[in-house]
Amino acid sequence: MTTFKYSLEDYAFAESEFYTYRRRLADYVVRLSDAAALLREHTNEVTVAGVGLAPQPGDTPVIDGPGLPGSLDIHRTLECYRGAYQRLRTTWDGLNPAQRQGLRSPPSGLPTLRPVDG
Secondary structure (H helix, E strand, O other): OOOOOOOHHHHHHHHHHHHHHHHHHHHHHHHHHHHHHHHHHOOOOOEEEOOOOOOOOOOOOEEEHHHOOOHHHHHHHHHHHHHHHHHHHHHHHOOOHHHHOOOOOOOOOOOOOOOOOO
């Protein structure tokens, strides 16, 4: 007889943790993409707030330097995202079939952060 070792509360926690890190990474993608777009479109006039000289007054585009994630932040969040995914899969596998009824199963593989069309 197989013993199932996780509860619905364990799965809810693991799912919450996974999607929290996923949202954080998606936020990083948006902030970095916005900064990249400003650099591409306004290279000659964009300034970066919080770094070096103060931004020029007026309508010049400004990148929020302190608002951008640092490489260490990205690295830590990626590691947490991967770990949370493993915990989510492990917890799902530890639920019995009756407990899984009505629950959203975890993704079959670690999902990328590609934008969803629609």
